[in-house]
Amino acid sequence: MNAIFDKVKNRSAYTSETSEPTLESTPEEIVIEKPIEEDAFIPLETKPLPVTTNAKTAFETLIEKEIETMLQFNVIKGKKLSSEIGPLIETKKLSHQIVLYEMLKEAIHPATPKSIHYINQYRDKLNARVVLLKIKLARQFTLITIISILLSGFGYAVIESDIFIDKYIFTDTASFVINQLYIVATAFLGAILYFFPKLIKQVNNSTLTAAKIPFYWLAISLGSLSAIVLINTKVFAPYLIDDTFLHNLFIAAACGFVADILYGNIQAIAHL
Template identity: 25%
Template sequence: MATATNISKTSDKTVKTISPKPEIVPGISKEIIHKLSNEINNMLSYAIFNGITINTEINTLIQNSTVDDLINSHNLLCKNISPATPKSIEYTKKLREEEKGKTLFSKLPLVRNLIILSIVFLIAFIITGLSPEVNNDSLDKGIMDNQGLSLLLNLGFLTAISGLGVLFYLLKNVSTAVKNGTLVPEDTIYYVALIILGVIAGLISSEIISFYQKDAQQINLFNKGLMALIGGFSSDAIFSILQGIIDRIKTIFIPSNSAT
């Protein structure tokens, strides 16, 4: 009996060691196929809700439900709903579902934060503008010749104008993105960086006048304020111009690989 028991245990161990390992089958996983199908449904819902014309052949492709047909229908729908993307549609849908019962002001945190920041810059603009330290004479001096509280208030005044300029640009972009369904989570990080760039660009643009204007009497609130506003509004364009100049300079001293 003991021998039979030992033999059975040995055979069990042998069976366990002989059991084949699960093979990894190459190809598209079921999770990806499910996600592909989900994005197709989201795009169809978005297109129907917004009255966007879609290709009728998509129906046949979806009914077949093969991977090739799903990919083809996904590609066709991406063209139909452009400039919106599956990612932006899913993000908008998520916001709509999670923020049910909340006010319109709370449904889009990005828009809310931009509006609050615009009000902050507007208040700063009014407060610094009311100060007697902010005038043509103090602006004539610029950063190099001004100092103390007067310099701080003048920089605050120009910073507020620059901030209003960049936020004016961003609010227009966000409203267009919400309307077209192109809002994505990464926009939050992008807009924060663009606000900082806008303030820097506005300050630099407004102070350039002081360095290149020989007659200080020609510098006034309008000139500096306008340059700060334009610098903030067009910060993205200014960055692109400067980046283009740097790239051209680099090509002079650092030849490209194709040239070698």
């Protein structure tokens, strides 16, 4: 039995010596790691966008917009364009666009891109004509004209005609108030009749801007107040016609003309 035990014992040792090779003898697997990019952890929305070389500056955008405005104005008005303008329209070079801008600016004078843009917002749906009553100043002029005509007509009927003499008797105070309303209405009517055609002309030529609206009110106020003073003092009565209504209208229109020249010179000095 001892001999068999020894033989089994020796066999066990023998198998341990010839066991399978360990993991140390197997070749290691080579793994190539991809380098981590620097901006991999930056959120997508915060990553800088690629810079395009064709981006336009604010100045270039403004030049192109105003050139388009002036070209549309020339088409609407049917103005003749110089043959030199045609080749410049297709160019995208800034230096050529500046030359084109100056040529168009001379072609549309006295209108400007600013005044054309202001008037264009009051054109009809077809962009063909200006709707005058869309302009707030024109509506105000129309309202003042209607009120002035009604008050002037009433004052003329009471003061200068015999319509109400047989039916109504007015006290001295009432007659004075009616006479002053008549003079004020006639003064404003004369000034408005002078400035309304001027407004229509500026709208038609697209030379009106929002900056010119205060000038109209100042000139009308000055012309009307001057006319009221001159009519009440009757300075020019001996040299004018006998019809008081036409007399007052003429004085008011003359005062409006003087106010127009005065404020025109003030504006010219202010823009120096």
